[in-house]
Amino acid sequence: MKRLFALMLRRLGLLDFRFLVKRVDRHPGKIEIPAGELWLVVDGGAKKWACFSCPGGCGVQISLSLNPERRPRWEVEHDFWGRPTVSPSVHQQKMCRCHFWIRNGMIEWCKT
Numbered sequence: 001m002k003r004l005f006a007l008m009l010r011r012l013g014l015l016d017f018r019f020l021v022k023r024v025d026r027h028p029g030k031i032e033i034p035a036g037e038l039w040l041v042v043d044g045g046a047k048k049w050a051c052f053s054c055p056g057g058c059g060v061q062i063s064l065s066l067n068p069e070r071r072p073r074w075e076v077e078h079d080f081w082g083r084p085t086v087s088p089s090v091h092q093q094k095m096c097r098c099h100f101w102i103r104n105g106m107i108e109w110c111k112t
């Protein structure tokens with residue numbers, strides 16, 4: 001419901017974002033995740049993965065481990081509207097090799 005409202009506010013130009021969080025309870029596997037969705041895999045109350053399609057043009061699925069016991073690891077927070085902030089930055093080592101931050105649901109490209 002909040003998601004629909006966020007999409008409406010974006011259409012009206014009152015809110016801006018490229019990604020919204022969608023909570024799921026299992027890793028989606030190698031499926032294509034719809035553009036604009038960042039799937040947050042929460043299993044047993046713990047954040048496990050953040051999965052989304054690469055925004056750099058190649059569209060491959062990016063899976064970021066949120067497990068604090070693994071390296072590398074990322075952290076995902078989101079605001080009231082479900083706009084994610086991911087840290088640190090994401091650097092694709094293959095395919096399009098893009099490098100970016102996701103902050104408040106927006107993509108900030110790194111020049112390198």
Ligand SMILES: [Zn+2]
Pocket residue numbers: 054055056057058059060092095096097098
């Ligand atoms: Zn890419």
